[in-house]
Amino acid sequence: MAAQAQQETALEDSRRDREIGVEQEHLDRVYRRLEEKIHEAEFLMNDAAKRGQVGTPGALAERDAQVFRAGVHLNRLNNEFEDFLFGRIDLLLGKDGKKGPDGAYTAVEPAEGAVRDDNTADIAETLHIGRIGVLDQDYAPLVIDWRAPAAAPFYRSTPVDPGRVVRRRVIRSKGRRVLGVEDDLMRPELKAFLGGNELPVIGDGALMAALGQARSHTMRDIVASIQAEQDLVIRAPAASVTYVEGGPGTGKTAVALHRAAYLLYQDRRRYAGGILIVSPTPLLVAYTEGVLPSLGEEGQVAIRAIGSLVDGAEATLYDSPAVARAKGSYRMLKVLRKAARGALELGPGGRATPGRPAAGAAGANGTGQLAFGEDEADSPAQTSAGPPTRLRVVAFGRRLELEADALERIRRTALGGTAPVNLLRPRARKLLLDALWAKSGGASRHTDPELAAELRSSFDEDVISEDSFIGFLDAWWPELTPKAVLDAMADERRLGRWARRILNPGEIRKVARSLKRDGHSVHDIAMLDELQAILGTPARPRKKRELDPLDQLSGLEELMPVREESQRERAERLAAERTEYAHVIVDEAQDLTPMQWRMVGRRGRHATWTVVGDPAQSSWSDVDEAAEARDEALGTRPRRRFQLTVNYRNPAEIAELAAKVLALAMPGSTSPSAVRSTGVEPRFVTTNNGHSTVVRDSLAQTVREEAARLLDQVDGTVGVVVAMQRREEAAKWLAGLGDRVVALGSLEAKGLEYDATVVVSPAEIADESPAGLRVLYVALTRATQQLTVVSAERDEPDTTGVPDLLRD
C-alpha cells in the first residue's frame, strides 16, 4: 500500500513539474516581449526629449504628453511584480466565435457541439491572466489584464455555473521563475483534451492555499483568487452607488481596493479626477496601502484615514463614548453654526492678546474700550481680544461714531441667513457705511440723485481709506479660522451659550473639557471640516506661476511670455488642489457618524460611490441617525446592493464563537459561513487562578504568556486586543516579545487581522460603550488561525474558563 502511495506521489510530482515547465515557457515568452516593450518605451522617451529642444508650441505640448505616457509605461513595465503572471483558463469553443477587443473570444457560454455526446471536448482557447496586459507582435494576447472583460470568467466561473471554463489554474511565480500551479476543475464530468492530450489537473485549488498562508503587517492582494460573488462587486458598473454589506472576513476591504484598480482600468480618463478611499484608522491605512501598488496602481488613488481628511490636522486623540456621541451627532451641526457666528463677538481669535487689542481697533487708537467675552482664566480662547465696542471715523471733516447697540444691530442684520460667515464681511462693511452715511446727514445735502450718488461714493471712499476704519473692521469682523472657533468652544460657559437646549449640561462640560486637550480626535476633524464650510474662505489673489526650466531650455520663453500650462503641470496642480473626487470608496462605513458623513459627502458631491460595511460591527450607537446622514451624503443616486456571504478569514471554530456575541449584539442576524476549518478550538484562560480577586500583574502575566505561546505556534502575527483604556499598559505587557506581536485598543482592531489573537476581558470591552458588544464581535473576528480569550473576574468565567458572554 505504502509503495503504491509513494508511486502515486512521485507521479503527481512529475506531472506537477511538467506543468510548471509548461507555464515557465509561457512566462519566458512574456518576459522576452516585455523587454522589447521596455526598449520601445525608452526609445519613445529619448525621442520625446529630442523634440523638447526644437519646436513649435504644438510640438512642446506633444512632447509633454509623450514623455508622460512613456514614463508611466516604463514605470509599470520596470515594476518587479512578485507574481506578474498568476492565472490561466482553458476554455471550450464559445457560442459566437467572435474575438473581442482583448483578442479573446467574447462568448461566455459554450457553442453548440463544443461538448460531444460522449462527454468529451477539446480546449479551444487558453488565456493567461496577469497584473497588466501584454500583446505579442501580432497583437495576440500573451497576458490579459485581470480587469479586462476577457478575464472575468477566471473569477466568475464556478462548478455550478462554469460557462466555457473547463480548468482554472493559479500560477505562483517569483520574478521570472514559476514556482507552482494549483488547478480547479470547473467541469469535472468532462474529459477534455488540449492539443490531443488529456487536460492534466494539479492540486486541490488555489483558494485554500492562499487562505492558509501566514499574515504579515501588510495586506496582500487577492487578485489570483477573487471569488465569484466578490468579482460581481469589483466589476459592478461605476455609475450610482454600489453598496456592499458582508460580515467579518468576507473580503469587503479587499474587494474595495480591487474595485479602485478596476475602475481606473475601465475609465482612466474619468478617474483622473481621483479616487478617494476612506478608511477608519491610520493602522488600517498602513495595513492596506501596499495593495494598490501591487496591482500596478498608484497616484490617482488616495487612501486616507477618516481622521486625516482635513489638510493640516491629524487625529491623534480618542474621545470617550459620550463625547464621541455628542460630537458626531447632527446636534453638533447646530452648535457649530451658532459657534461660528458667536465667535465673531470674540474678536480676532488667537491673534491678539488681552490688553493688547488688534491694530486699528477702537481700543488701539485710544478711543474705545475692549470687551472680552468672559474672564477665561484657563481657556485657550483667553488669548483673543474682544471686538471693539465703538467705531469712530472722520469723514467730510466730521467725527462720526457708532455705539455698541448700533454695531450689534448691524452685526445681526449682516449675519442673517446661512451664508458663510467669512464671506459676509463685505455685507457688514456696506451696512456700516450706510449707518455712518445716515449719521453724516449727507443724504439731505443734494436732491439731485446723480449728485447725491457721487457724494455718497466719495464719502465711502473717504471712510474706507481711513486706517481707523480698516483696523476696526479687522477687529470687529475678523476672518475666522475653524481652529479658532473650535478653541473658543473649549470654554464651558461659552459653549453652554452656543449649545443651549441642544446638548445637555453634562455633554457641554465633557465636550468643552475634551477640546482643551492638545491635539484633535477623529470627531474634532469632522467638526473642523464642517466649520470650514460654515465659515467659508474669502477669495485671494492667485499666485503667479513660476517659469518652467524646460522653457528656458527650448528658448521659447521669449516667444511665449505667458506660457500655457502643460498637461503634466495641470495634473500636478489639480492633484494638489483636489478637495473633490470622481469616485469615493468608504470602508467600514457602518462606523461613520453623521458629522463624518457630511465631511466625506463634501468630497464626493459629484462622485460615484462604493460603500462597504457591516452593521453588526458598528461602533456608532445611533445607527438610524448615521443611516440618515449617509443617505444625505449619497444623494438621490440609485443604489446597487450586494451581499458577501463567505468568511475567508476565520476558521469555523472561531467564527462559531463570534456568532454567539453577534446573537447578543444583533439578535436575528446571520453570520457569514466560514470557508475552512482548522480543527483548533479557541482557548479560554482565566487570570485569577482560583483566587477571588484579579490583580493587574496576574492579568499582565497571563496575557504575556499567551502571546508568547501563540508566537511559537504561528509563523506570522499575533494581535492582543484590549479595552481602549488598557492600550498603553498592554503594550508594556508585551515588551521584548518582538515585532510580530502588537497590542491594540478594541477600536483600533477594526479591519485588521492576525494569525492569532488574544482577546482580553470580553466584559471589559463590551462595557466600554453602548455599542460595546459589536466592538467585541469585531475583536473576536480578527484571527486567521488561533484565538485565546483571557477572562478577568468581571467576565465571570465558568470552571472551564469560558466567560459569561461567550457561553451558550
Ligand SMILES: Nc1ncnc2c1ncn2[C@@H]1O[C@H](COP(=O)(O)OP(=O)(O)OP(=O)(O)O)[C@@H](O)[C@H]1O
Ligand atoms: N477571494 C479571496 N482569496 C483569498 N483571500 C481572500 C479572498 N477574499 C478575502 N480574502 C482574505 O480574507 C481576509 C479578510 O478580508 P477583508 O479584510 O477584506 O475582509 P472584510 O470583509 O473587510 O473584514 P472585516 O469586516 O472584518 O474588516 C483577508 O486576509 C483577505 O485577503
